[in-house]
Amino acid sequence: xxxxxxxxxxxxxxxxxxxxxxxxxxxxxxxxxxxxxxxxxxxxxxxxxxxxxxxxxxxxxxxxxxxxxxxxxxxxxxxxxxxxxxxxxxxxxxxxxxxxxxxxxxxxxxxxxxxxxxxxxxxxxxxxxxxxxxxxxxxxxxxxxxxxxxxxxxxxxxxxxxxxxxxxxxxxxxxxxxxxxxxxxxxxxxxxxxxxxxxxxxxxxxxxxxxxxxxxxxxxxxxxxxxxxxxxxxxxxxxxxxxxxxxxxxxxxxxxxxxxxxxxxxxxxxxxxxxxxxxxxxxxxxxxxxxxxxxxxxxxxxxxxxxxxxxxxxxxxxxxxxxxxxxxxxxxxxxxxxxxxxxxxxxxxxxxxxxxxxxxxxxxxxxxxxxxxxxxxxxxxxxxxxxxxxxxxxxxxxxxxxxxxxxxxxxxxxxxxxxxxxxxxxxxxxxxxxxxxxxxxxxxxxxxxxxxxxxxxxxxxxxxxxxxxxxxxxxxxxxxxxxxxxxxxxxxxxxxxxxxxxxxxxxxxxxxxxxxxxxxxxxxxxxxxxxxxxxxxxxxxxxxxxxxxxxxxxxxxxxxxxxxxxxxxxxxxxxxxxxxxxxxxxxxxxxxxxxxxxxxxxxxxxxxxxxxxxxxxxxxxxxxxxxxxxxxxxxxxxxxxxxxxxxxxxxxxxxxxxxxxxxxxxxxxxxxxxxxxxxxxxxxxxxxxxxxxxxxxxxxxxxxxxxxxxxxxxxxxxxxxxxxxxxxxxxxxxxxxxxxxxxxxxxxxxxxxxxxxxxxxxxxxxxxxxxxxxxxxxxxxxxxxxxxxxxxxxxxxxxxxxxxxxxxxxxxxxxxxxxxxxxxxxxxxxxxxxxxxxxxxxxxxxxxxxxxxxxxxxxxxxxxxxxxxxxxxxxxxxxxxxxxx
Numbered sequence: 001x002x003x004x005x006x007x008x009x010x011x012x013x014x015x016x017x018x019x020x021x022x023x024x025x026x027x028x029x030x031x032x033x034x035x036x037x038x039x040x041x042x043x044x045x046x047x048x049x050x051x052x053x054x055x056x057x058x059x060x061x062x063x064x065x066x067x068x069x070x071x072x073x074x075x076x077x078x079x080x081x082x083x084x085x086x087x088x089x090x091x092x093x094x095x096x097x098x099x100x101x102x103x104x105x106x107x108x109x110x111x112x113x114x115x116x117x118x119x120x121x122x123x124x125x126x127x128x129x130x131x132x133x134x135x136x137x138x139x140x141x142x143x144x145x146x147x148x149x150x151x152x153x154x155x156x157x158x159x160x161x162x163x164x165x166x167x168x169x170x171x172x173x174x175x176x177x178x179x180x181x182x183x184x185x186x187x188x189x190x191x192x193x194x195x196x197x198x199x200x201x202x203x204x205x206x207x208x209x210x211x212x213x214x215x216x217x218x219x220x221x222x223x224x225x226x227x228x229x230x231x232x233x234x235x236x237x238x239x240x241x242x243x244x245x246x247x248x249x250x251x252x253x254x255x256x257x258x259x260x261x262x263x264x265x266x267x268x269x270x271x272x273x274x275x276x277x278x279x280x281x282x283x284x285x286x287x288x289x290x291x292x293x294x295x296x297x298x299x300x301x302x303x304x305x306x307x308x309x310x311x312x313x314x315x316x317x318x319x320x321x322x323x324x325x326x327x328x329x330x331x332x333x334x335x336x337x338x339x340x341x342x343x344x345x346x347x348x349x350x351x352x353x354x355x356x357x358x359x360x361x362x363x364x365x366x367x368x369x370x371x372x373x374x375x376x377x378x379x380x381x382x383x384x385x386x387x388x389x390x391x392x393x394x395x396x397x398x399x400x401x402x403x404x405x406x407x408x409x410x411x412x413x414x415x416x417x418x419x420x421x422x423x424x425x426x427x428x429x430x431x432x433x434x435x436x437x438x439x440x441x442x443x444x445x446x447x448x449x450x451x452x453x454x455x456x457x458x459x460x461x462x463x464x465x466x467x468x469x470x471x472x473x474x475x476x477x478x479x480x481x482x483x484x485x486x487x488x489x490x491x492x493x494x495x496x497x498x499x500x501x502x503x504x505x506x507x508x509x510x511x512x513x514x515x516x517x518x519x520x521x522x523x524x525x526x527x528x529x530x531x532x533x534x535x536x537x538x539x540x541x542x543x544x545x546x547x548x549x550x551x552x553x554x555x556x557x558x559x560x561x562x563x564x565x566x567x568x569x570x571x572x573x574x575x576x577x578x579x580x581x582x583x584x585x586x587x588x589x590x591x592x593x594x595x596x597x598x599x600x601x602x603x604x605x606x607x608x609x610x611x612x613x614x615x616x617x618x619x620x621x622x623x624x625x626x627x628x629x630x631x632x633x634x635x636x637x638x639x640x641x642x643x644x645x646x647x648x649x650x651x652x653x654x655x656x657x658x659x660x661x662x663x664x665x666x667x668x669x670x671x672x673x674x675x676x677x678x679x680x681x682x683x684x685x686x687x688x689x690x691x692x693x694x695x696x697x698x699x700x701x702x703x704x705x706x707x708x709x710x711x712x713x714x715x716x717x718x719x720x721x722x723x724x725x726x727x728x729x730x731x732x733x734x735x736x737x738x739x740x741x742x743x744x745x746x747x748x749x750x751x752x753x754x755x756x757x758x759x760x761x762x763x764x765x766x767x768x769x770x771x772x773x774x775x776x777x778x779x780x781x782x783x784x785x786x787x788x789x790x791x792x793x794x795x796x797x798x799x800x801x802x803x804x805x806x807x808x809x810x811x812x813x814x815x816x817x818x819x820x821x822x823x824x825x826x827x828x829x830x831x832x833x834x835x836x837x838x839x840x841x842x843x844x845x846x847x848x849x850x851x852x853x854x855x856x857x858x859x860x861x862x863x864x865x866x867x868x869x870x871x872x873x874x875x876x877x878x879x880x881x882x883x884x885x
Contacts, residue, residue, distance in 0.1 A: 061138050062206065066101035069204045069211040070094045070154065076200065077218035077241070078165065078173075078188040078261055085165040085175045087188070091201045092119065093157040094211075102127075102148040104157060107198035107205035108134070108141035110172075115160035116143060126155050139198050139205075159202045172199040173259075178281045178321040185281075187223075187262035189320055189335060193328055197254035210251040217244045219261045226260040226279070228252070228332040230314050249331075250311065258330030260318050271296040274310055279318040280338060287342035290357055291317065298365040307440050310368055317341070317364075327360050329367030336360065421575050422481055428526050428541055428573045429472055430464045438463035453482055477524040477544075481575065486517040488525060489577040489619075490545075490569075494584055496562035499555040503527060503568070505545060508577050511617050522547045523576070529553070530570040531560045532591070537570040537600055565591060572606050579614055585624055592631035601637050608632075608644045622858070623865040626651070633671045636678055638692040648672075648699060651862070660863050667870050669703040676700045676708070790825050 073092040079085065093106065104118075118126025128146040135142060149155060165188060166172035173196075177186050190200060198205040217225035218241050225231075229247040237243050265285050268277040269292055276295050278288045295317065303309050312332045319338030327336045340360045427435050442459035457475040464472055489508035494501045505525060507517045526541035542558075545551045553559050560566060565587035568578045580588070588607060596604055608628055615625035625647065632644040648668055655664040679696045700708040 063107070063140075063204060063209070064099075064101070064103075064105055066097065066099040066149075067095040067104060067155075067204075068098055069209055070096055071212045071214070072201075072203065073214050074201055074257075075216040075218065075243075076173075076259060078175075080175060080186040080188060080220070080223075080261070082184070082186065085186070085188075086162060087165060087173065087200075088160075088162045089201050090158070090160045091203070093159075093203065094121075095155055095157065095204075097149040097151050097153050097155065100148050100151055102145045104143040104145065104149075106141050106143075106157065106202045107139045107195075108161075108202040109139040109196075109198045111161045111163045111199070111202065113141065113159060113161050113202070115158070117158045118145070119156040119158050121154050121156070139195075141202055157202075161202065163199065166199065172196045174323070176320050176323055180281065180283050185263060187260065187264070187320070189260045189262075189318070190258050190330075191325065191328055191335065192255045192257060192330075194255055197257055200259075203254045205254045207253040207255060210253050212251055213249040213257060215246045215249075215257070215259065217246070217259055217261060218242070219244065223261055223263050226258075226316050226318065226333055228256070228258055228330060229312070252331055256330045258328075258333040258335065260316075260333065260335070262318070264318065266316075267292050269296060271299055273313065274299065275314045277314070277316050278341075279316060280342065281319075281321055284319070284321075284338065284342055287344050290343040290354065291341050291361060294358055294361050295365060298362050299368070302366050302368075305436075306443060308443055312368075315368060327364050329364045331368065334364045334368070336364075422478070425481070425526070425573050425575050426460060426474075426478070428528070428571075429460065429474065429477070430467055430469045434463045434467045434469070435460065437466070453478070480523045484518070484521050484523065486521060487575055487577070488521075488523050489579060490525060490527075490574075491579045492566070492568055492584065493581050494559070494562075494566065496583065499559050499561065501553045501559050501566065503545065503551045503553065504549065505576070509617075510613075525576060526574055527551060527553075527568065528570065528574075529558070529566050529568045531558060531566055532564050532598065533560060534558065537567075537603060539570060563587075567603065569606075570603060572602055577613060578610060579619055582621070582624065585611075585620065589624070589627050589631070592628065593634075596631055596635060601640060604635070604637070605640045605643050608640065612643075612647060612650075622862055626862070626865055626869075629671050633674050636675075638690070641675060642692045642695060645671075645675075645695060645699060651866070652702065654859060654862055655866070658859060658863075660859075660866065663866060663870050665703055667866060667873070668699065669705070670873050672696070672699045672703050672705070676705055680707075 071094040073094075074089070075091070076087055076089045078087040113132070116129060116132060118129065120126050127149065129143055130146050131144040133142045133144075134140065143157070163173070165175040172192075173188065173190050175186050175188055177184050179185070190197075192200070194207075195205050197203050204211075213228070215227045215229070217227060218237060219225045220240060221242055225244045227244075227246045229249050232245045232247045234242050234244050260279075262279070263282070264279040265282045266277040266279045267285065267288050268275060270276070276292070276299075278291050278295075280288055295315070299310055299315070315332060315334070317334045317336065319336045319341040321338050323337050325335075325337045327334060327340055340356055343354060343357050423435075429435070438456075438460035441463065442456055445459070446455065454475065457478060461472075461474045464470075464474070486507050486509075488505040491504050491506075492501055493504075505523065507519055507521050509517060523545075525545040527543045527545055528539045528541045530537050530539055543551055543553070565584055566580075567588065569576065591598060592604065592607065599607075611620070611625040611628055614620045615622050628644060629647055632641065632647070635641055635644065648671060651664055651668075655661050675696055679693055684693075697708060697712065701712060
């Protein structure tokens with residue numbers, strides 16, 4: 001291998017290891033006309049204003065309540081000309097005055113305001129404008145008036161403006177692009193969630209300030225425009241431009257206003273009274289079949305479940321190329337990152353891709369039915385105190401946040417998931433039917449309105465009363481979950497002499513969380529349990545735990561004999577972790593090992609997950625958690641296996657860098673062989689390997705199953721072995737498995753073949769897989785790559801994110817030498833690149849050091865278990881299958 005080749009591959013190893021305004025103005029009597037802007041001076045002034053305002057201890061980011069928007073007349077005209085992508089616009093915001101005021105404040109960010117005036121509904125001029133200023137930190141456009149506005153009167157704020165389309169991949173009013181017929185084509189698309197409508201037009205950009213909209217889009221004749229509502233009419237503005245007028249919308253928040261201008265094609269389908277269209281670039285129209293077939297059934301299901309019809313006459317779904325976003329549920333116009341919308345049968349990872357497209361569509365379609373009623377889980381609970389970023393520390397309610405906090409904290413996966421868990425827990429208050437009735441009445445009664453959590457509690461309480469359930473205080477119970485950080489761990493300690501059980505709660509502190517919780521927090525917890533004799537797992541709460549020190553259960557409550565297990569939270573409706581004394585854990589594990597079919601799949605996966613969580617936090621002996629693998633080898637439910645086999649991945653991380661790795665592979669072979677045989681006997685779906693099947697291939701190849709290694713090699717290479725077969729369904733698990741035991745000469749051959757690939761995806765897959773090798777000679781190149789990285793750190797920092805690479809290194813530290821390397825690399829970074837990030841870099845070192853300490857503490861105790869487990873394996877089990885140990 002030549003020096004250049006070795007350098008290139010070495011650097012590839014490194015990559016693969018780590019990858020995975022103020023303005024001048026003139027004033028007339030009644031309006032303000034803005035002249036040309038000095039951009040540089042504006043930026044300087046903005047920076048100074050931000051510096052001054054950042055020094056203030058408290059800032060109110062909420063708009064004043066004196067004016068309430070009623071309706072927007074909005075026109076936008078995007079210019080899609082490279083490289084100066086700009087847009088013009090005009091808006092009249094019709095507002096009702098609720099409190100007498102001589103000042104108007106609306107949101108505006110990065111817009112050049114060219115004209116402002118106040119108009120009355122009868123066409124007369126409104127009060128004169130005396131001054132206009134901008135608060136850059138809060139995105140406020142402040143309009144001072146010569147006289148006060150009268151309470152109850154309606155005023156129109158007329159503003160003309162222009163702006164630059166965003167350069168971010170999916171934020172604000174952006175320009176996206178794609179290539180077709182040897183040319184680059186451009187399109188304009190909006191992404192306003194959570195507070196970016198203000199970047200496209202001045203507005204009252206808070207979700208509770210809903211209004212109706214009449215939207216006009218001026219576009220080139222060869223393009224098409226879309227918005228939330230159907231097109232009403234079009235008219236030429238001149239020989240080049242056409243104005244599209246859209247129907248008046250219902251009341252809606254600014255963040256779901258949507259506009260798209262493109263030359264896309266569409267496919268359509270009629271579902272009831274709703275016309276559904278999927279819009280994509282013309283050369284991708286053949287990849288829309290899955291989306292078009294999925295949308296209709298999803299929409300019907302949501303309408304039937306909530307008993308609420310989708311209220312718009314059309315639904316457009318558009319896939320945007322070359323952006324980095326999931327999807328956005330704009331009412332009537334859903335925007336997708338196209339990779340989450342398009343699907344081909346011969347795409348890599350087809351099963352996973354199928355799931356991605358279907359799940360994204362399900363999520364966004366659910367919002368279409370709910371959005372007009374403002375029922376999205378993230379808003380139901382948002383009202384009171386600030387949130388933290390860790391999942392289990394997340395209070396679901398919040399108060400007044402800064403702009404950055406709104407962008408980073410409100411619209412996150414946390415708010416969806418935790419909110420959904422609490423909704424599910426409410427099923428136990430009175431049953432599914434009661435909850436469903438409460439939700440339906442809540443939705444119907446709050447059409448187009450603004451709500452808080454107490455509105456939801458009220459309707460759930462009414463549904464309980466209608467079902468003659470009077471003894472449950474919904475607000476008292478649910479507020480303990482909404483207004484507190486964290487979640488509880490419930491510990492069940494049995495007395496096997498008198499057949500009693502004592503249940504206690506405390507705050508669960510996950511080691512992975514850096515948030516310290518209030519140790520005195522108490523929750524209202526529904527306590528329900530099941531036993532083997534009961535033979536039922538969907539049970540009602542037998543008792544409620546509030547602030548008492550413990551709750552006692554006796555044999556009269558159903559606690560079984562000492563030889564039988566007890567299982568709390570059996571239907572997994574309670575949002576809490578359950579731990580038991582070791583004896584009860586052994587009884588549950590014995591049930592899993594001897595006859596797991598006595599426990600429903602949901603219970604089995606719950607137990608496996610709980611054991612893993614408790615082990616990770618050192619709340620149970622590790623051997624108890626790993627004993628579950630004896631059961632896992634006999635499980636055939638793919639969802640449970642996908643979770644249960646994570647224990648083997650934990651063991652892999654522990655033992656791979658140690659002399660005990662061969663012993664681990666021996667035990668792994670024992671666990672994986674029966675599952676591998678099951679997978680091999682199951683027909684492979686046309687959509688490609690599922691996530692579960694990919695995991696089994698990965699583990700089987702690690703364990704040394706010869707057939708797995710050979711099959712993977714045949715899958716990657718063409719029959720002649722002289723090229724990589726890109727038409728096969730390649731995935732990262734498959735290619736990684738091939739690389740695990742690859743010889744040096746094959747490694748170089750694969751590198752050469754990679755240079756002839758035509759698909760970027762396959763090329764990246766091969767590049768990424770170089771980190772999977774276990775060949776000591778090839779792994780030596782990691783040290784060479786680190787040296788190259790360190791010596792060229794300054795140059796790399798110009799073109800890449802060195803901080804990201806250092807972060808990745810800290811997560812892969814195994815020895816003290818690794819930590820020393822990371823420390824040395826950080827010491828080479830000039831202070832100007834670290835300024836403001838000192839805490840992050842210290843955290844990288846701390847994380848790496850803690851990981852090493854954890855390894856030191858766990859290797860010895862886990863080795864004792866592994867040695868005992870491996871010694872007790874059947875003597876001839878590996879003879880059942882040809883394996884390379």
